[in-house]
Structure formats: C-alpha cells, structure tokens
Amino acid sequence: MSADDKYPPESGRRRFVKGVVGGGALAGVGATGSATVNSLTSSTGTGGGQTTAMAIELTGGPAPRGMPQIPIEITDDGYLRGKWPEVTTITQNGVEITVAQEDMAGDVTYSGEWFQYCGMEGYENIQPEYESDNLFRSAPGGYDWQSEEYETGEQLHVDSFDDYEEWGNGIGQDGMGKPASANWRSQDAEDTLTATVIRSPLIEEAAQEDEWLAASTENGFLAWLNVCTHFCCVPGYKKNEESSRYDAADGVYCQCHQSVYDPFNIVQTLFIARPRPN
Structure with missing residues (x-):
C-alpha cells in the first residue's frame, strides 16, 4: 500500500507523519520539564513526573x-x-x-511509573506494594486458539506457544510470532491491566545482540501493556482485517483512531507519568 493510500478519504481520519506528535511532546518536556514535574508531584499525588520507558514503537x-x-x-x-x-x-x-523501580540493563531503570497513564495510576494493582504473583492469565476476547486451550483466568504456559515459528490466522504474514491476550496483576483486583504476550523468532534473534532485550525477554517471549497512549483504547495484534489498509497487518493496530505500533522494535520513550493518588 502506498503512503497516499494509508489514510483513505473515506476513513475520515487525518494523516499523521511518523515522529511529529512524539517529537513535539519531547520538545515540550525538554523546555518545561522541571515545572511540569513539580506540578505533578505536589500534594495532590505521589510520584509521577518525567519518565523514560521502554515501549513498542509507535x-x-x-x-x-x-x-x-x-x-x-x-x-x-x-x-x-x-x-x-x-x-x-x-x-x-x-x-x-x-516506589517500584530497579536498574535492569545498561542505563534502563524499570519503574512502575511506566504504567501510570490513562487513569491507571489510580488502580490498586499499579501501587508499588500491591501483592501479586504477576503471572499472565488468559483474558476474554483473545485469539481462537486461546479459547480452545484456556478458560478465562488460567495461567499462560510456554507449551501453548510451541508453533510460534509457523502460527498465523490469515492476517498479515504467518510465522511472525504467536500472540495471546492476557491480564496481568489483576486476579484479585477491581481493575484489570490488559496485556499482550507474543513469542516471536524475531524477538528471539534480536535478543542475542541487544542488552535490554536479553534482560527483558526470554526464549522469544515479549509482553506489553495493551492500552493505547492516545485515548486509552485496547488495540490488537492480528485481530482486525482492516489493519492491512493502514500497513498494520503485522503490527499492533488501534481501530479507534488508527494508531499503529511495531511490537518487534523496542524504543525509549519520554513522557510525564501521572502521580498516584495519596
């Protein structure tokens, strides 16, 4: 599909240029970051502020x-x-x-603040001391193969991903990886943290030469919090045939406003994490 066709007129959507929105946001942080951080960490909340997170690329x-x-x-x-x-x-x-934070690889500090956006900063399961086994559990509305192997809430197991090098569902290319819809830190919580887990040969190969991926993935397994950073919708990886119209058949596609993410490219992102309520 050509760039001219990526956002066809009938979609009613604006055309966005990669990096423009994010770049503007980073420029704003650089210019006013100190004042913004101070306002976000006042008596109205705890933590938050300027945060660097590892993310699947927009x-x-x-x-x-x-x-x-x-x-x-x-x-x-x-x-x-x-x-x-x-x-x-x-x-x-x-x-x-x-706070919940630790140095993991290189200059990356992994922090619970990575997930403090879209109102989730108020979730009990985002609070640093919330007790959980942290296992990924099968979520409703997952993939066809999940409904055949798992009941909602069952723990995801590596054996279910043995065919990850061949798996496909008719959307995009086969063999990119096998995904699962999951809930995380949510089994005893009022609010649900939605996630996607994928086992991919692309991640497995990249981790051999990337310090961060070597520390944050295992045997080709990668996971991300599946909440769109635009309007907090729930995107999908190989879940919507319409994604091919936006060059997203092999990416993560948000059907609400056509945001697209690349799950096979992990990048650093800078944003203002919202403070946790006192």
Whole structure:
C-alpha cells in the first residue's frame, strides 16, 4: 500500500507523519520539564513526573508514543510472568515515598511509573506494594486458539506457544510470532491491566545482540501493556482485517483512531507519568 493510500478519504481520519506528535511532546518536556514535574508531584499525588520507558514503537496515527513493555520471565514450571520492579523508599521533594523501580540493563531503570497513564495510576494493582504473583492469565476476547486451550483466568504456559515459528490466522504474514491476550496483576483486583504476550523468532534473534532485550525477554517471549497512549483504547495484534489498509497487518493496530505500533522494535520513550493518588 502506498503512503497516499494509508489514510483513505473515506476513513475520515487525518494523516499523521511518523515522529511529529512524539517529537513535539519531547520538545515540550525538554523546555518545561522541571515545572511540569513539580506540578505533578505536589500534594495532590505521589510520584509521577518525567519518565523514560521502554515501549513498542509507535509508527503511525495520533498516539503520542509507544505502549510500555512489560519485562517477562518464565517460571521453573513453565508459566509466563511479568516482572514487577523492586519496591523501595526514596525521598522526593523532602518527603519519603514508596516506589517500584530497579536498574535492569545498561542505563534502563524499570519503574512502575511506566504504567501510570490513562487513569491507571489510580488502580490498586499499579501501587508499588500491591501483592501479586504477576503471572499472565488468559483474558476474554483473545485469539481462537486461546479459547480452545484456556478458560478465562488460567495461567499462560510456554507449551501453548510451541508453533510460534509457523502460527498465523490469515492476517498479515504467518510465522511472525504467536500472540495471546492476557491480564496481568489483576486476579484479585477491581481493575484489570490488559496485556499482550507474543513469542516471536524475531524477538528471539534480536535478543542475542541487544542488552535490554536479553534482560527483558526470554526464549522469544515479549509482553506489553495493551492500552493505547492516545485515548486509552485496547488495540490488537492480528485481530482486525482492516489493519492491512493502514500497513498494520503485522503490527499492533488501534481501530479507534488508527494508531499503529511495531511490537518487534523496542524504543525509549519520554513522557510525564501521572502521580498516584495519596
């Protein structure tokens, strides 16, 4: 599909140029970041402020940045678990606060603040000390193969992804990876954190030469918080045939306003995390 066809007139959508929205947002942070951080970390909330997160790359549409990655690990029993940062106490603006953050690889600090947007900063399961086994559990509305293997709420297991190098569902290319819709840190919470897990040979190969991917993925498994950074919708990877009209058949496509993400390219994003309510 040509660039001219990417946003056809009948879609009623504006054409966006890659990097323009995100670049403008970063420029704004650079110019006024200090004042913005101070206003967001006042007595009305805890933590938040200027945050650097690792995310699946935004490649098109109106969203301001990519969706945050969830570092993943495999338990001894073969279940998939999203890592949660270590909980510690720091002093911010002269006040001691509890945060979830840890240095993982290179200069990357993994933080619970990566997920503080779209109102999720108020979720109990985003709070640093919320207790969870952090396992990914099968979510409703997943892929056809999931409904055949899992009940909603069952823990995802590596054995279900053995065909990841061949899997396909008729959307885009086969063999890019096998996905699953999941909930994370949500089994006993009022609010749900939606995620996507994928096992991909592309991630498996890239992790051999990338320090961050080597630390945050395992055996080709990658996960991200599946909440669009535009208007907080739930996008889909290979879930909507319309995605091919926007060069997104092999990407993550948000049907609400046609934002597109590349799950096979992890990039650093800079944004203002919203403070957690006191």
